[in-house]
Amino acid sequence: MDVILPIGQSQPIVEGEIGIRQNNKLSHKVIVSRQLTKEHSPIPDWPREDQPREKLRAQGAQSLNDAELLAIFLRVGVKGKSAVALAQDLLHQFGSLPRLLSASPDELTRIHGMGLSKWSQIQAAYELVKRSLEEGLAYDSIFSSPTHVREFLQAKIGKLPHEVFLCLYLDSRYRLIECQELFRGSITHTAVYPREILKEALTRNASAIIVAHNHPSGSPLPSQADQDLTNILTKALQLVDIPLLDHCIVSGSGFFSFSDSGLM
Structure with missing residues (x-):
C-alpha cells in the first residue's frame, strides 16, 4: 500500500503505471495504482x-x-x-x-x-543435507567421489564461527566409520593433541584417517602451525600403521587439501 504524503496544489498524489480515473476539472495529475509484480x-x-x-x-x-x-x-x-x-x-x-x-x-x-x-x-x-552427505561416505569409498568429502566438510563446519577439529575414521575400504569432533577452540585457535587422535583411531579400529578443521577468518590456506601438525600426525600414526590420507582446511568459501597440494 502506498503512503500518501501532504502535497501542494499542483503536485501529484501518487505516480505509477496504471491510471484509474482523471478529472479534467482538477489541477492534479492522474491518480494511479501501482501494478503488483x-x-x-x-x-x-x-x-x-x-x-x-x-x-x-x-x-x-x-x-x-x-x-x-x-x-x-x-x-x-x-x-x-x-x-x-x-x-x-x-x-x-x-x-x-x-x-x-x-x-x-x-x-x-x-x-x-x-x-x-x-x-x-x-x-x-x-x-x-549434512546427514545425507555423511551417510553417503559410510557406504562408498571416499575415492569413489572425490568431491564428496569436500561437500560434506564444507556443509558441516565451513560456516561455524569458531574453530573445530574433526577426525574422519575410515575402514579398510576407505568408508567412513565415524566423523568425530575431537577438539573445539576460539575463533582463531584450537589446541590439538596427537595422542588423543591416536587413541580414538585405535579404539575404532580405523585403517586410515582424514583430519579437518575450519578457518572462520575466511582463508583456507594453511599456516605454519597447520603444516607442523600435519607432519607430527603423519609420523605418529605411522607408528601404528594407520595412514593419514589428508588434512583438509575449510572456510565459508574455500577449501584446501594437503593431499591435493602435494604436501602429504
Whole structure:
C-alpha cells in the first residue's frame, strides 16, 4: 500500500503505471495504482508452470533458483509479499545462501515475516543435507567421489564461527566409520593433541584417517602451525600403521587439501 504524503496544489498524489480515473476539472495529475509484480502477488495466482512446487514436480529441483527452493520451505510469505519475494529479501539481506543457512535465530527473526518456526524449518532441512552427505561416505569409498568429502566438510563446519577439529575414521575400504569432533577452540585457535587422535583411531579400529578443521577468518590456506601438525600426525600414526590420507582446511568459501597440494 502506498503512503500518501501532504502535497501542494499542483503536485501529484501518487505516480505509477496504471491510471484509474482523471478529472479534467482538477489541477492534479492522474491518480494511479501501482501494478503488483508477479513476485508480490499470491503464488496460487501465478501461472501454474511458474509456481515453485509445480515447477519442481514438472522439471525437477535443479530447475529452481535459490529463492524458489527456499520459498518451498517458507511455505507462505507476508501480506503483500509472496514466499518467493520473502526468500529473495532473505538472500539479499544475508548476501549468500550459506550465510543465510548459518544465521542465528536472533539474526533471522529480525527480518519481517520470519519467526522461530521458519528458522527451525530451514535448519532442519540443512541438517538433513549434512546427514545425507555423511551417510553417503559410510557406504562408498571416499575415492569413489572425490568431491564428496569436500561437500560434506564444507556443509558441516565451513560456516561455524569458531574453530573445530574433526577426525574422519575410515575402514579398510576407505568408508567412513565415524566423523568425530575431537577438539573445539576460539575463533582463531584450537589446541590439538596427537595422542588423543591416536587413541580414538585405535579404539575404532580405523585403517586410515582424514583430519579437518575450519578457518572462520575466511582463508583456507594453511599456516605454519597447520603444516607442523600435519607432519607430527603423519609420523605418529605411522607408528601404528594407520595412514593419514589428508588434512583438509575449510572456510565459508574455500577449501584446501594437503593431499591435493602435494604436501602429504
